[in-house]
Amino acid sequence: MSKIPVLEIFGPTIQGEGMVIGKKTMFVRTAGCDYSCSWCDSAFTWDGSAKEEIVQMTAEEVLNCLQEVGGERFSHVTISGGNPALLKNLDELINKLKENAIEVALETQGSRWQDWFVDIDDLTISPKPPSSTMITNFDILDDIILKLKDHHRITSTSLKVVIFNEDDFQYAKNIAKRYPEVPLYLQVGNRDVHGEDRVNLTSTLLDQYEQLIDRVVRDEELNDIRVLPQLHTLVWGNKRGV
C-alpha cells in the first residue's frame, strides 16, 4: 500500500467551521500545499517548519492511529491540510474509513480534481479570495463543480470563502453568481493566527463576525447564504490539536 504524508491526527473534537460546523469528528491533517496564502493558519503544513513531524503512513496505519487516539468515540473523520487534494492515493484511506462505517469530510481550495471527491460525505471547496494573494484558476474550479454536479454530489458539497476585506466580499459575490446551485458559506477571516490572548481574540472575532453579518444583511444579491465564525478559534484561540 502507498503512503500518505501525515502531520497531525487528533480528536475527537468539534468541527469549528463550514457545512458540518459543530460535528463531532477526528482530524487527519496532511502535509503539503500548492498555495501559500498570506494568512494561512496552517502554514506549518507547507513552509518547512514542521518537516520533522511529517510521518509517511499507509491508510491502514492512519486508521489504526485514529482508533488508538479516538477509541470508540468517533464515527466521522475530517481530512484537512495543506491541500489533501494533492494526494491521488487518498482513495485508499477514504475507502478504508467507509468500510468501517466512518463518515468522511474533506477541505480543499479547489485547485485540483481527484476522482475520490465523489466519495466524500462533506466536501468543502474553499477558493481563496484576493487577500490571500493567490489567483483562482476558474477553468479548474468550473470543471470541479461540473464534475460534482454530473455525479449528483452537490448535496454533499459546499463552497466556503474566507472574508478579510471588501475585495474578498466581491469575490464571494462572484462565486455565488457563478455557482448558484452550490451552498455558499462565508467565514470571518482570522487576522491574528499567532495571537495568544484568547479573550481579546474572541472579542475581535465576534466584532468582525457582526460586521460581516451586517455587510451580508444589507446586500440584495447575497440572500441564499450562510455566514459563520470559526467556533474552535472562539473557544480555544489559536491552539493546535483541539
Place this chain on the structure above:
Amino acid sequence: MSKIPVLEIFGPTIQGEGMVIGKKTMFVRTAGCDYSCSWCDSAFTWDGSAKEEIVQMTAEEVLNCLQEVGGERFSHVTISGGNPALLKNLDELINKLKENAIEVALETQGSRWQDWFVDIDDLTISPKPPSSTMITNFDILDDIILKLKDHHRITSTSLKVVIFNEDDFQYAKNIAKRYPEVPLYLQVGNRDVHGEDRVNLTSTLLDQYEQLIDRVVRDEELNDIRVLPQLHTLVWGNKRGV
C-alpha cells in the same frame, strides 16, 4: 383568510442556532405556547407581558410586512414562537411564502403534529429536557418522527436539545438512541436570559460550550452528533429583534 397571532417580524439577520446556523433569514415570531419552560428565552410570547404587541395578521399581511421590512434582501424565513405548531392555519402563510420562492424554516418542541410540517424546508423539533420542568409526551413525538419519515422528510428535519445539566445530557442521549436516523444538535443552555453584560455573557457561554464539547467528546454513545452555541447570543447578548 384566517389570522395568525404575530408578535415580531424582523430581519434579515442570521439564524443563530441549529440545523441552518448562520443562514441569512427573516424571522416571524408567533404568540402562544402550550409549554412554560423554566428557562424560556421567549416567555413574552406566552406569559402575557407582551399581550398588547400581538397583531392578528392574514398570511398576505405577514408577507407584505416581511417585504416592507426586508425589501429584496431575503429568500428565507424562519417561523418561531412560542409554539407555531399550535396554529393549524399556518399552511396559508407557508404556501404563500413558497409561491414567492421563499424557503421556510420552523421550530417547535414537538408537542403537536400539523400536516404542514411536511412543507417546511428546515424543520427543527426541539423536545425539552428535564431542566425545563416540562414532561415530553413520547407517544406524540414518536408519531411526529414516524410521520416525517413516512413522508421522506427526514433530510429536512433535525432534533435539537438544549443542555443545562447532566440530566439534560442523559435525556439527549435517550433522544439520540430513540431516533437514530434524525440529525441531532445539542445546544448550550443560556442560564442568563436577561443579563445585559455582553462580554461576561459571551465568556460564560463559551466556557459552557467548551464543557459541553468536552462531555460529548468523552462519550462513546454520542458520536453522530453536532454541538453548537447560540451565535446571536454570542454576538448580540440577550437583545430582542436581531
